[in-house]
Amino acid sequence: MHTEIPAKAPLDPPEQGRMFGAWAILILLTVCYTFSVIDRYVISYVAVNIKQDLNLSDVQLGLLQGFVFAIFYAVAGIPLFARG
Numbered sequence: 001m002h003t004e005i006p007a008k009a010p011l012d013p014p015e016q017g018r019m020f021g022a023w024a025i026l027i028l029l030t031v032c033y034t035f036s037v038i039d040r041y042v043i044s045y046v047a048v049n050i051k052q053d054l055n056l057s058d059v060q061l062g063l064l065q066g067f068v069f070a071i072f073y074a075v076a077g078i079p080l081f082a083r084g
Contacts, residue, residue: 043069 043050043065051061 040069 047061047065050056050064051058056064
């Protein structure tokens with residue numbers, strides 16, 4: 001018994017628009033994530049200069065890089081979810 005696999009039909013215009021939108025969202029999220037990672041690394045690279053300029057202790061610098069950074073992102077994200 002031989003069954004023939006039907007050829008895949010080309011996408012109709014509404015489906016093409018959804019695919020474009022999905023790829024656009026994926027690219028946008030990838031760019032946002034990349035900037036988020038870069039933002040974390042920039043603080044790490046300039047940590048010694050920040051520590052010297054602001055006369056911070058190691059504990060204060062650690063809080064700046066960890067806890068305060070997380071709180072800032074959590075608070076900054078609230079307006080994004082409040083609109084939805």
